[in-house]
Amino acid sequence: MVTQAEELYQRITGRKYVVVVSLAIAVVLTLFIDIAVGPAWLSISEILSAIWAPNSVDPATSVIVWNLRLPIALMAVVVGASLSIAGAEMQTILDNPLASPYTLGISAAAGFGAALALVLGVGIIPYGEHFIVPINAFFFAMLTCLLIYAIARKAKLSSETMVLAGIAILFLFQSAIALLQYVASEQQLQAVVFWLFGNLFRTTWLKLAISAAILIVTVPVLAKDAWKLTALRLGDEKAKSLGINVERLRLKTFIWVSILTGAAVCFVGTIGFIGLAGPHIARMLVGEDQRFFLPVSALAGAILLSAASAVSKLVIPGTILPIGIVTSFIGVPFFISLILKRRSGYW
Amino acid sequence: MKLQIERLKFAYDGGGLVLRDIHLEALPGEVTVIIGPNASGKSTLLKCVAGLLRPDGDIRLDGKKIGEFKKDKITQWVSYLPQENSFRAVLTVFEAVLLGRIQSLSWRVGKEDLAPALKVIEELGIEKLASRFLDELSGGQKQMVSIAQALVRQPRLLLLDEPLNNLDLRHELEILDLLREITVQRRITTVIALHDLNLVARYADKVVILKDGDVCASGEPEAVLTSQTIGAVYGVICKVTTDDGVLQITPLSSIRSKFGNCSEGNNRKMDATIGN
Numbered sequence: 001m002v003t004q005a006e007e008l009y010q011r012i013t014g015r016k017y018v019v020v021v022s023l024a025i026a027v028v029l030t031l032f033i034d035i036a037v038g039p040a041w042l043s044i045s046e047i048l049s050a051i052w053a054p055n056s057v058d059p060a061t062s063v064i065v066w067n068l069r070l071p072i073a074l075m076a077v078v079v080g081a082s083l084s085i086a087g088a089e090m091q092t093i094l095d096n097p098l099a100s101p102y103t104l105g106i107s108a109a110a111g112f113g114a115a116l117a118l119v120l121g122v123g124i125i126p127y128g129e130h131f132i133v134p135i136n137a138f139f140f141a142m143l144t145c146l147l148i149y150a151i152a153r154k155a156k157l158s159s160e161t162m163v164l165a166g167i168a169i170l171f172l173f174q175s176a177i178a179l180l181q182y183v184a185s186e187q188q189l190q191a192v193v194f195w196l197f198g199n200l201f202r203t204t205w206l207k208l209a210i211s212a213a214i215l216i217v218t219v220p221v222l223a224k225d226a227w228k229l230t231a232l233r234l235g236d237e238k239a240k241s242l243g244i245n246v247e248r249l250r251l252k253t254f255i256w257v258s259i260l261t262g263a264a265v266c267f268v269g270t271i272g273f274i275g276l277a278g279p280h281i282a283r284m285l286v287g288e289d290q291r292f293f294l295p296v297s298a299l300a301g302a303i304l305l306s307a308a309s310a311v312s313k314l315v316i317p318g319t320i321l322p323i324g325i326v327t328s329f330i331g332v333p334f335f336i337s338l339i340l341k342r343r344s345g346y347w
Numbered sequence: 348m349k350l351q352i353e354r355l356k357f358a359y360d361g362g363g364l365v366l367r368d369i370h371l372e373a374l375p376g377e378v379t380v381i382i383g384p385n386a387s388g389k390s391t392l393l394k395c396v397a398g399l400l401r402p403d404g405d406i407r408l409d410g411k412k413i414g415e416f417k418k419d420k421i422t423q424w425v426s427y428l429p430q431e432n433s434f435r436a437v438l439t440v441f442e443a444v445l446l447g448r449i450q451s452l453s454w455r456v457g458k459e460d461l462a463p464a465l466k467v468i469e470e471l472g473i474e475k476l477a478s479r480f481l482d483e484l485s486g487g488q489k490q491m492v493s494i495a496q497a498l499v500r501q502p503r504l505l506l507l508d509e510p511l512n513n514l515d516l517r518h519e520l521e522i523l524d525l526l527r528e529i530t531v532q533r534r535i536t537t538v539i540a541l542h543d544l545n546l547v548a549r550y551a552d553k554v555v556i557l558k559d560g561d562v563c564a565s566g567e568p569e570a571v572l573t574s575q576t577i578g579a580v581y582g583v584i585c586k587v588t589t590d591d592g593v594l595q596i597t598p599l600s601s602i603r604s605k606f607g608n609c610s611e612g613n614n615r616k617m618d619a620t621i622g623n
Contacts, residue, residue, distance in 0.1 A: 005461035012439050088569035095435070106374055227452045238496075240399050242449045243422030287437040287480070293456060343573065 016292040019285050023299035026343050027077060034073040037310045039318060040064060074266065075203040076309040077302040078324070079214045081273060082264035084278025084301020085215075089222060092229050093250045094159040100275035101261040104148065104166030106141050106273065108173035109196050110265040111196050113140030115295035119184040120192045133195070134207070137266035144169055145258035149251065159250075198271040198324025200309055203293040207267045214263040218256050219298070225249060226290035233288055259345060273327045274301045277335045284338055304331055348375055348408050348424060348503040348536050350396065355404035357395055365391045366402060367560040370477055373553070375503075375534045377531040378527055380547045382540075383557035384581055390430055392566055397427035408504065422450055423509070426502035429578045430509050430540075432493045435480045441477045441506050447496035467499045470525060486513035494522060500531065505530070507539045511546070519543075523550045529617055548572055548594035574602070578602065 036042045042050075050057045050065035058066075079204065083101060090099040101107050114134035116122045123132040124139040148165045154160035176195070181189055222229070228249055231239045236246050265271070278301030279293075285300075286292040305327065312326040355369035365386045373379040379391045395402040398413070398421055407411040413421060426447075436443070443453065444464045451460055468474050473491050479620065490513045496506060507526075511519045527550055530537040532590060541547050547554055547569045555565040558580050564571045572594055574587045584596045 002458045002462045004457065004467035008441060008465060008477055009456060009461050012441055152531070223454075226454065227449050230436070230438070230442075230450055231446050233433070233436035233438075233444070234496075235429070235431070237394075237399060237429045238432060241427040241429065243419060244448070244449070283437050287439070287442070289438060289442055296500050 006081045010070040013289075013292075014297075016286045016289070020295055020299070023285075023303065026304065027299055027302045030303050031073050031077055032200075033323060034076060034310040035065065035069040036305050038064070038069060039313075039315045042069075060210045070204050071203045071208050072200045073306065073309065075200050075208050075211065076305045078208065078270050078304070079200075079264045079271065080274055080278070080305025081298035082211065082215050082218075082260050082301075083274040084297045084304075085219070085222070085294065086261040086277035087135060087275030087283065087299035087301075088100065089253050089257045090275075092232060092288075092290070093253050094162050096163045098276070098277075098278070099166070100311040101141075101257075101265065101271040102270070102275055103165070103170065104144075105168075105170030106166075106178065106261050107270045108170050110262065111270050112136035112180070113137040113178040114195045114266075114269070115184075115192045116140075119180045120186045127335055133264035138272065141262035141265060142258055144173070145254065145262075148230050149254060150267040153166070155288060156169055162254075176193075178233065186196050187237035194271045194322065196324075197322030198269040198327070199322045200268055200322065201267070202267065207309075211263050211267060218260045219294070222253065222294060223254055223291070225253065225296065226346070228291075229253065229290045230288060234288065245255060269322075269324065269328055271305070271324045273331045273335075274304055277331050278304060280337060281324065350504060350536050350538065351405070351410070352392075352396070353405040353546065354576065355392070355395060355402050355406065357400060357402035359389055365428070365560050366395065369404070369557075369560075369562055371555055371562060371565065373538050375536050376531055377416055377552035378530050378539065378550055379553045379555060380541050380551035381555045381557060382538050382542070382544065382547055391558055391560075393508050393538065393540055394481050394561070395425065397425060397506050397546075398506075398560070399427070407505040412589065421448065422458040424503040424507065426497045426500050428497040428508060428510055430512070434484070434489050434492075434621045436481060438481055439478050440473065440484070440495075441468065442559050443481055443492050444495045444499050447499035450500045452499075463501065464495075464499055467495045469500075471495050472521070487515055487518055487620040490514055491518070491522075501533070503535055505535055505537045507537070509540055509542065511541065511543070526550075544572060544577065545594075550594060560561070572596060605614040 011046060032044055035047050036044065042064070045055060046061055047065060050062050054062045054066065055187040087100040090104065091097055113175065114133045115137040127134050147169060148162055151165040153156065153163040181192055184192060228244050230250065231242050231244055234245065234265045239246050256326060279297045282293050282296035286296045305323070308323050308327040308330055311330055312321045312323050316323050350373040351611050352369050352371040354365055355366055357366040358364045369392060381392065383389055388433050390402065394400045395571060396406055406417065441464060444467065445456065445460060448463065468477055471491050471494060473488065473495065476488060476574045481489065484492065494510055497507065501566060510522060523546060526537055529535065539545045551568050553566065556571060556576065564576050572587060574585050575597065577583060577585050582601045582602045584602055586599060588595045
């Protein structure tokens with residue numbers, strides 16, 4: 001009986017391990033492609049040499065890799081993984097396939113915070129001039145999460161209320177952004193629109209380190225609750241009967257994914273598609289056992305944004321398109337093809 | 348594990364009492380079946396015992412108040428199958444059944460969890476479905492998975508709210524046979540909410556009838572399932588016979604369809620018919 005059970009379990013999980021390893025390899029490949037692509041194309045050997053032995057390549061290559069391409073390419077991976085994990089866990093705790101940082105208004109709130117700084121020069125924290133935009137964006141993202149939570153608490157944290165509250169807040173901040181754009185000067189308007197498009201080119205090593213640190217801290221916290229989050233998909237009543245404090249789990253997860261989302265969008269702007277598509281791709285590949293769903297969501301999001309980053313440099317030679325635009329252009333057809341092939345019961 | 352319920356009362360927020368003053372006892376090695384019309388409080392009662400609702404009154408396990416046990420002990424001992432089960436999760440049957448043992452599951456799943464999961468899947472005869480996804484199953488097969496989830500924890504108190512939903516006749520009988528067998532062999536206390544009175548008569552050791560949140564009768568099936576009681580509780584005229592030692596309940600007509608809507612004259616005729 002034990003051997004049979006182990007064989008069955010290995011058969012079910014074996015394929016999922018293959019998916020995890022394959023996607024991890026794909027992330028590395030897209031990362032290298034993203035570094036290689038640009039006005040000056042680099043070979044893989046040049047990239048490796050620049051990373052491992054910077055003195056062995058010419059200074060220009062070293063500068064391109066270390067100061068420009070590597071932090072941006074890594075930021076694409078980190079932000080893609082963060083947004084996708086945030087979307088995956090929001091969809092899980094809210095039991096709703098449309099939940100994502102974008103659809104719940106968190107990205108729009110971050111955009112409003114950024115626009116406030118760009119148009120009116122209002123900073124939540126009066127010092128830190130270089131970080132006024134990301135700090136504002138992070139603050140408003142977190143504020144929105146608290147607002148959604150406060151509204152939902154009135155309705156005993158029901159998932160439907162949280163989603164509806166999020167959608168209402170999305171409209172509110174979109175209107176607030178439109179108002180700021182209306183009163184903005186031409187130059188300010190350009191800066192706001194550029195921020196809202198989503199862009200990796202503001203990346204610095206410090207910003208990357210902050211986003212990566214938050215991702216690295218959040219993943220183990222969510223992974224620790226992997227079985228509980230999986231059980232949550234069986235319905236609140238069943239989860240409660242299994243000894244899970246559903247309200248506490250929902251709140252704890254929501255707080256962590258809010259921080260993750262805030263840290264991701266505050267530096268790169270609004271990138272809408274990853275948090276929705278990444279988890280759906282992961283669900284189709286490995287199902288919803290969170291031990292696999294969580295890492296595969298992260299990897300799928302990282303691949304999508306990394307690939308979008310590479311494509312953004314290729315579409316118009318000599319021009320780098322904002323990544324938020326490219327993400328949807330390459331992601332949506334791929335995503336729709338997956339939806340058409342999906343099994344009927346996914347949502 | 349002996350279950351005793353005393354003076355149990357419960358009302359949902361802003362509503363009237365759903366459970367009024369429930370007294371009930373269920374013994375290890377016995378199948379206790381709760382019956383009653385829709386909205387009589389069966390599901391609410393099971394939820395109270397499962398710890399999902401906070402009622403007034405006492406619920407005791409082996410003589411000790413349920414609140415005096417640590418929560419993880421209760422989770423380990425008490426297994427509850429809700430009436431409505433969600434199957435939207437993209438999980439295989441084996442994974443879904445494993446979740447029933449969530450208390451002992453770690454990141455790396457051990458033999459001590461894998462073996463019981465497969466055993467209960469085999470006991471229920473759904474081993475061919477083990478690696479299929481939940482959304483590929485029929486309603487009846489999904490119900491079997493829910494029952495497997497409830498059994499895989501090897502509970503000492505098993506609470507099942509209408510476990511036969513969506514099952515065909517063969518599976519209804521097989522599930523109830525299995526539940527009886529497990530109840531007797533493992534000396535567990537099984538409490539089931541059911542609607543089919545003939546199955547109740549066949550499988551229950553004890554029947555508790557609820558009406559409007561009150562226990563209006565309880566005891567062995569032969570003592571409780573009489574045409575008078577059924578008529579008074581359900582508003583149904585029925586014939587109760589015995590075939591090969593087992594009660595057979597044949598519903599003949601609804602009292603309302605026979606006598607029309609409530610008027611004083613009709614009510615008197617109804618009362619006379621059901622023996623009040």
